[in-house]
Amino acid sequence: MQPNGCIIQCMDDDAVFKALADPHRRQLLDRLFDRNGQTLGELCHGLEISRQAVAKHLALLEAANLLSCQWQGREKLHYLNPVPINQIAERWIGKFDQHRLRALSALKQALEGDPHG
Template sequence: MDVVFKALADSSRRELLDRLRAENGQTLGELCERLAKSGIGMSRQAVSKHLAILEEANLVATVKRGREKLHYLNPVPIHEIAERWIGKFEGARLQALSALKKNLEKRHE
């Protein structure tokens, strides 16, 4: 579990997870291209290094398709963390709270 928290403790790596959440199954090249397009300066080497750390933590799963390596956000370790500290009953309450928060915030937009 340490390795998951360490991997998540870096904003660049969280950015990469957000990118995969928005579009799953990207190659290294696609990730780099889209980061550059939105003005985020991260070298190909840095992206590759961050992806390796995320993969090590099992937060990113990869699949080979021909010569391409596709990267997928893997939410299973995060789900396991949630299951560990959020019990059977708190889950529903937290969901209700987060729905309430979303609703209230929407009204203020």
């Protein structure tokens, strides 16, 4: 049986992976990375999908905690939240990188004939 914290973390990871699975959502995140704090209209500019579709994508990104919103007067500004992506990178990608680096180091030592391993 898994502790509740693990179940919640897995659900959070699932929401992030689901959000990142769509190329339009990744494009929206890239746009916010380039210039944070954009309105819906600014984010729609130049996209080949409807304003309503962009709004739905933004809602899913917000539900996955990949962006946050702040109202300034009548404008809703969208801000990138890179924390969930960094957590996934540390949890999943980082642990596989360590294994790969150890394997490459071992291969290098074997090819060079390093007796100290």
